[in-house]
Amino acid sequence: MIYIKxxxxxxxxxxxxxxxxxxxxxxxxxxxxxxxxxxxxNLKNLSLSGFLxxxxxxxxxxxxxGDFPATSEQKKVTYQDLFFRNRLSLKVNESTEIHSVFDxxxxxxxxxxxxxxxxxxxxxxxxxxxxxRNVYFLLKPNSNFETKIGLMPFxxxxxxxxxxxxxxIRFRYDFFKGLLRTYFSWMKxxxxxxxxxxxxxxxxxxxxxxxxxxxGKIKVSEDIKTEFYYTYEKDMDSLKEPDTGRLHWAGIRQxxxxxxxxxxxxxxxxxxxxxxxxxxxxxVNAGLWDILLGLQLKSVEISLLQKGATGSPNDLKAEKSFQxxxxxxxxxxxxxxxxxGISFSGGAMHGIYGQGLxxxxxxxxxLSAELKYVHYRTIRKVxxxxxxxxxxxxxxxxFYVKYELYENTKLFSSLAVxxxxxxxxxxxxxxxxxxxxxxxxxxxxxx
Numbered sequence: 400m401i402y403i404k405x406x407x408x409x410x411x412x413x414x415x416x417x418x419x420x421x422x423x424x425x426x427x428x429x430x431x432x433x434x435x436x437x438x439x440x441n442l443k444n445l446s447l448s449g450f451l452x453x454x455x456x457x458x459x460x461x462x463x464x465g466d467f468p469a470t471s472e473q474k475k476v477t478y479q480d481l482f483f484r485n486r487l488s489l490k491v492n493e494s495t496e497i498h499s500v501f502d503x504x505x506x507x508x509x510x511x512x513x514x515x516x517x518x519x520x521x522x523x524x525x526x527x528x529x530x531x532r533n534v535y536f537l538l539k540p541n542s543n544f545e546t547k548i549g550l551m552p553f554x555x556x557x558x559x560x561x562x563x564x565x566x567x568i569r570f571r572y573d574f575f576k577g578l579l580r581t582y583f584s585w586m587k588x589x590x591x592x593x594x595x596x597x598x599x600x601x602x603x604x605x606x607x608x609x610x611x612x613x614x615g616k617i618k619v620s621e622d623i624k625t626e627f628y629y630t631y632e633k634d635m636d637s638l639k640e641p642d643t644g645r646l647h648w649a650g651i652r653q654x655x656x657x658x659x660x661x662x663x664x665x666x667x668x669x670x671x672x673x674x675x676x677x678x679x680x681x682x683v684n685a686g687l688w689d690i691l692l693g694l695q696l697k698s699v700e701i702s703l704l705q706k707g708a709t710g711s712p713n714d715l716k717a718e719k720s721f722q723x724x725x726x727x728x729x730x731x732x733x734x735x736x737x738x739x740g741i742s743f744s745g746g747a748m749h750g751i752y753g754q755g756l757x758x759x760x761x762x763x764x765x766l767s768a769e770l771k772y773v774h775y776r777t778i779r780k781v782x783x784x785x786x787x788x789x790x791x792x793x794x795x796x797x798f799y800v801k802y803e804l805y806e807n808t809k810l811f812s813s814l815a816v817x818x819x820x821x822x823x824x825x826x827x828x829x830x831x832x833x834x835x836x837x838x839x840x841x842x843x844x845x846x
Contacts, residue, residue, distance in 0.1 A: 453481045487499045
């Protein structure tokens, strides 16, 4: 048993305990509440969004395509990719914002190092799993003017010239209450630019590349929209004088809606000079077209499509071959695709054109589907594997279905079949013209 012999000591201790309890239960919570209020004020200006997507791919064929050449023994591949995109925006004040985008991307089950590089990443094999995609700040002193500076996305209609992330600056100014929107961009370097620029000379001469973009959007009405644009690329090579390349692009896109009918035209003219080899320049004179004509019914949308570019189908260095900076556009799931999976081409389309039919329709509430057929040909005949001239590349059929499981959750699947023809054997360097199959099953959650 313990006895308290000094009441004064007990009283002093009691007073100290009372003070501590008062501080703990009253003062600390009040202070914490004040800090919480400050944090909440910052959180009001913070925006976080993005999505998580995973896809299972299966590719099967005995025909060479994409990353699987004719000599490859790997003719059946199943793998899964995972893509987690996160967008973070902070409103600093009424006219200043900070934006960033970072991705987590990986691929499981893919053994080909070439394919891994094309797909974008694999644990233990690729250069990254977490990548900062964009970091830039936005200045918007009024509703008509806007400036972006930093690492940001740059793109033009259709993604035929450029559709990538790069470091630079972008201005936008609206006239006539937004009926005319003008823009100007300067890009110094872009994602993986070292792989493309220098035009085969090697070294770090991509640092001397400048890309300028200027354009405008005219909104005559909600049914008639026009966009015109000009792009200039100056690619320097420190090992050669004068500069190795000065390329120009001028394009126009026209969108028209009239009742149930709609049309979308994109025409681009490409000219300038680039190097053909280490000692010879090449003068470019080329063009690209992308046309869509459609009919919108109650639950069905029917479109006629055609897309193509001038040039030699086997020679990017030909005078008529359409040049690009870093394109990203798709036309079908296998032959010309930028959505992942196996692809003959992710962007370059010189000397090739395709035309076909696309049908989108609703099945039941939340469930929609899309059917597409595309016929591919070369603009001029090529010599096939059996030494005959032909321009028939092949035909492709796509089926895509999407189910909206919840408001921000969807499941999707696709099946694609490409039937190679005689002209395709020129590219594959194989007489084999067996069908190419691709199957996809995936899901996506937006937040």
